Amino acid sequence: MTEATRHTPGTPCWVSLMVHGLDATQDFYNALFGWEFEPGPQQLGPYVRALLDGREVAGIGQLPPDRHLPIAWTPYLATDDADETAEGIRSCGGTVAVGPLDAGEAGRMAVCSDPVGAVFGIWQAEAHHGTAAAGPPGTPVWNELLTYETSSVGKFYRSVFGHEVEPVVSADHDYATLHVDGRPVASLRGAGAALPRDRGPHWMTYFEVADTDAAARLVLQLGGQVLSPPRDATAGRLALVTDPEGAVFTLVRSAASDAG
Template sequence: MSTIERHTPGTVSWVDLMTPDLEGALKFYGSIFGWTFEVGPPELHHYTTCSLGGRRVAGLSKRPEGTAFPPVWSVYFDGESAEQLAESIRANGGQIVMGPMDVMDFGRMLVASDATGAFFGVWEPKNHTGAQVIHEPGSMLWHEVNTRDHRKAADFYGRVFGLEGRKLDAPGIDYVTLHKGDKTAGGVLQMNEQWPAEIPPHWMTYFAVADVDASIAQVEELGGKMHVPPFDTPFGRQSVVTDPWGAAFTLMTPSKLPDQSSG
């Protein structure tokens, strides 16, 4: 079991979730993924580090009282300079929602929306370098932005993070994979007419599991819902689910791992 010391700038290094029920989320995700937790202080909204085998894997926190935004899994791109990336985001049609700002001595962060309206974060690491494990059951596996204009989104992320877009040769979908040298940073999916109009552009995180069907049964037993029944792809078997508070994520048992290794 290898431990990641630092992610490649321009690739996703961290994911987290603000939830209305932190105690319930700890029980739910701990049961599904086998995570253990280190709960933070109240002044940090009890920001909780989730670990797998003693290695950081994701974050959970209590959604501040009185806020109305829905619970969603957020992705953070590793960046060497949050300030420079903020300038690039604005220059390429995105918007800065929050930051750049220091998070104690852990790092600097910002939250932004891309040129098509999907929200994402940037993490400039200091003492916290992001997830220490990926691609293992219970850890993040893949990330893709679902958007109404996949070409515009792929161009945005290419310009901001220096990523190369490659069209996936798959019938029936418009999909672009994003690459940083020999590493794959994620994907861009065109939302077609089959997507309900009220669903906005958004990032989707995939978590690896040993058995998708068994994990779905566990999700439902713990109060979550299955939204897309499990189906097989050339990369593995997957299903879209939500936790009991509505946060969506994809479960996947991979047959072929994307090269997202860090160096």
């Protein structure tokens, strides 16, 4: 890959999922998104990279049998120095749970959480720069942090990653967008008491699909769940679903793709 493909620090550059049943999970996402798989770095146990038309879009790893962590898609934010960023996370009230450690020749990573407990990763790219395709059906197209309120947590991401935080002024919604170099890269949504108690604050990955309704039906057929049926929103047509192990994600047919 060329230097031009390197993600600007603070930009979501990868999504990864840790599960108990790696083979069954690959079957689910292959059927849902058309992903194919190749082995990735094995530092944290068995791990595969998902490919779409030969381009890397996501990673899936296998948890040790005795680890009972929440099964969740985790976004990774790009950094030029994982160790320095990890120190910044700690000094700003976050936690570094794993790493920083080298993932073979691919890069250096850590798994962290913000001050209210939402888990995310950081990625210092070497050979592997992250998601190579974003936009076509089957690719991650957006990440949103669901949290209690956006103001204080927005300051954390601004302090650690240099994000510009742009609140949406509204009496009804607590919502802000994170920008890097003037470009929106992720969003923050304050849900207050409406945040699901069993999950707490968490990052949500949106995956593009050609047809939200058909994809939601397929999720059910494949053993997943539909938590919130398809509906029209500003971003496009959305459905909130889980895979068979309970990892929550959003299906979206983006409004922009309809316009196109």
